[in-house]
Amino acid sequence: MGRLDGKICLVAGGTGTVGEAIVKVFVESGATVVVPSRSRQKLEALRDFLGLSPSAAERLSLLEGRLDDPADAGRVRDEVLRRHGVLHAVVASLGGSWDEQLRLVEVPMETFRSYQDSNLNAHLITARTFLPVLAERRGTSYTLLGGASALRPIARYGPVGINSAAQLMMARILMEEMKDTPVRINEVIFGFIHTRARAAYAKPEWVTAREVGDFVAYLASDDGRMISSSVLQFGDRPP
Numbered sequence: 201m202g203r204l205d206g207k208i209c210l211v212a213g214g215t216g217t218v219g220e221a222i223v224k225v226f227v228e229s230g231a232t233v234v235v236p237s238r239s240r241q242k243l244e245a246l247r248d249f250l251g252l253s254p255s256a257a258e259r260l261s262l263l264e265g266r267l268d269d270p271a272d273a274g275r276v277r278d279e280v281l282r283r284h285g286v287l288h289a290v291v292a293s294l295g296g297s298w299d300e301q302l303r304l305v306e307v308p309m310e311t312f313r314s315y316q317d318s319n320l321n322a323h324l325i326t327a328r329t330f331l332p333v334l335a336e337r338r339g340t341s342y343t344l345l346g347g348a349s350a351l352r353p354i355a356r357y358g359p360v361g362i363n364s365a366a367q368l369m370m371a372r373i374l375m376e377e378m379k380d381t382p383v384r385i386n387e388v389i390f391g392f393i394h395t396r397a398r399a400a401y402a403k404p405e406w407v408t409a410r411e412v413g414d415f416v417a418y419l420a421s422d423d424g425r426m427i428s429s430s431v432l433q434f435g436d437r438p439p
Contacts, residue, residue, distance in 0.1 A: 202230025225413030
């Protein structure tokens with residue numbers, strides 16, 4: 201028996217290099233996993249990466265749709281409920297990293313706004329769309345993934361750090377506002393993560409994407425039912 205048997209779970213950002221590992225763990229743990237993406241190509245690449253058996257593949261539900269647009273996010277929610285009738289858990293693995301060596305005062309405003317959309321606004325839209333559904337049922341969970349740049353300033357990492365800090369405060373506000381509802385809300389803050397994209401230079405002490413998936417699956421399972429309204433730090437933090 202898998203720890204997520206019978207659960208319907210949505211992984212926002214499931215086509216990303218961390219999200220794909222979360223999806224894999226969730227499917228292997230018995231969940232039916234919904235992965236929305238605006239890119240059909242990314243969805244098919246995820247299917248190829250997972251390499252699931254025919255029986256497990258039946259529990260992977262790929263859905264084209266945007267979670268950074270309120271109207272389309274609502275359409276995704278309605279389609280999930282139409283297909284599966286219920287939703288037990290959401291994992292928000294959203295946002296991108298930053299590789300440019302620019303000081304904050306040098307970052308073009310258009311670039312900064314794009315990171316605000318992907319690293320902050322998409323989190324808010326996803327929460328607004330799915331938390332009310334989860335709040336109607338006992339035993340549900342909503343897990344946000346964040347970065348350690350939310351906790352301390354990192355030079356030349358401003359577009360991510362600023363939005364990570366705002367996303368952490370958003371998570372704390374959601375926890376406070378929904379503490380009297382059945383849904384468990386937690387934020388997990390990660391440092392460096394060894395993903396497929398970073399395999400060439402990852403360090404041994406970095407947490408792996410698979411370990412992220414295992415930890416998040418624990419939070420979504422009945423085993424993690426006592427953990428709620430928590431900010432959890434996991435893995436090595438940036439200097």
